[in-house]
Amino acid sequence: MARPWRRVDTPADFANTPLPMKEIFITETRARLRTWLALGYVLFIVYASLSPFSGWQEQGLDFAEVLGSPLRLTYTAFDATINLLSYLPVGLLIGLALRARLNATASVIISLGLGIALSASMEYLQMYLPSRISSNTDLLTNSLGTLIGALLAVSITSWPWLFSRLLHWRSRLFHHGKEMDFGLALLVLWMFGQINPSLPMLGNVFISEVARQPFAVPAPAPFDPWESGAVTLNLLMLGTLLLTLLRVPRNVTTALLVVLSTVALAKFVTAAMLLKSWALLLWINGEAMVGMLLGMLLLIAVMWLPRAAAITLGALAAVGHFIIANFVSDQNSPAAAASIYHWHYGHLLNYNGLAQTITLAFPLLLLWHLWRIKKV
Known part of the structure; x- marks a missing residue:
């Protein structure tokens, strides 16, 4: 007798078709999970950038002046590393999601553009939070982290042997x-x-x-x-x-x-x-x-x-x-x-x-x- 939780998949799962058909199905829909992960990480960046979401007020700052100000002399290597590593997954996850639909060059350019837009939006909103400091240096290091992540995503997707193994493993273990x-x-x-x-x-x-x-x-x-x-x-x-x-x-x-x-x-x-x-x-x-x-x-x-x-x-x-x-x-x-x-x-x-x-x-x-x- 079959176990109560062992059920037959829907036709969309291709459970009873040969493995190549499964791989075709996964190829057509594999960007969905990457998109969820990218969206989740973007929400994490928003939370970390704007928390505690209170005390909003006008502080007399102009964003153009923030962008044009001299790079912060007190900016430490630790600050730069944290910002770079925080935005690297942004470029990586968005790049992986886009790479399933676009070519390598377009994926890198769009990923970088979205990362810069995200970082610029956070720096702009931080001007209205007294507990936060809006910085052009943050924007620079965040953008660099996004670029590194996007280039890494393109490199990873150029390894078909790795993706074929991962897709085979997922197909065997998880429903689609x-x-x-x-x-x-x-x-x-x-x-x-x-x-x-x-x-x-x-x-x-x-x-x-x-x-x-x-x-x-x-x-x-x-x-x-x-x-x-x-x-x-x-x-x-x-x-x-x-x-x-x-x-x-x-x-x-x-x-x-x-x-x-x-x-x-x-x-x-x-x-x-x-x-x-x-x-x-x-x-x-x-x-x-x-x-x-x-x-x-x-x-x-x-x-x-x-x-x-x-x-x-x-x-x-x-x-x-x-x-x-x-x-x-x-x-x-x-x-x-x-x-x-x-x-x-x-x-x-x-x-x-x-x-x-x-x-x-x-x-x-x-x-x-x-x-x-x-x-x-």
Whole structure:
């Protein structure tokens, strides 16, 4: 007997046709996922550039004067590197999306133009934020990062052997269709939000430094069942998302372990780079461990349910997580988590704020994804 989640794909998926036909189908639609990823990263740039989106006021600045002013003498190599690396994915992702439709030269030119327009728009709007500084040097380094990314995209697409392997791998593992492309982009978004080391594993409550006294052992924090429940529901949401994406449901356990291992490794690396030494492993706490264990047990049970029932439970998990994260659990602010970092640049608050925004928005985006695929 076939497993409840193992279903026959729609004709658009070309599940029963030879591999060359699959590759033709993917070639015609492969830009969709890249477009979602590019759009998502552009929204990240907007958030990081204009956060906290408050205090807007006219400061008597003229954008033409900003562009024509001498390059900032106080501009450091660190600032230039951060800006360049921040906009490199803009050129890369837009270039990859355009390369599926246009030739190499057009892809680079349009990608660069869009990157410059994005950066110029952010610098213009920052003139109305007292907490931000509009700079022509930022525009220059952002544009350079976009150009490097666009050239890298053209180089990558010139390696047909790499793309054929990636397309073959995706065809074997994942369903096709616009709903699935959005789901894969949603998976990338979830992973991006979770690598923040000031968030517990699969958690949503920011870690902050407890008050200390010399030679005094801090009292252990009480176990928070709501935080553990949020971790359980987060794992169920992730598992449900993977169930909707994978062709073979029994692969969800392996896929889940790969995703969680990747996130854990990224958390450890970012913690080693950004956190104080004593806070290196604070993202592994008792609530997270109990929540993940309970979530894995529940997910195994969900895998044996009919497709409609599993989607419904995934939607309920998303609603429950949204309620706990917004109305029940006591959350520290992104600024409170800054005390455990040894890195004190202003980008840090944007990084934490973005992680919080993704944590709060993911359940709603997942609900939309589940509603769309339920009609397929």
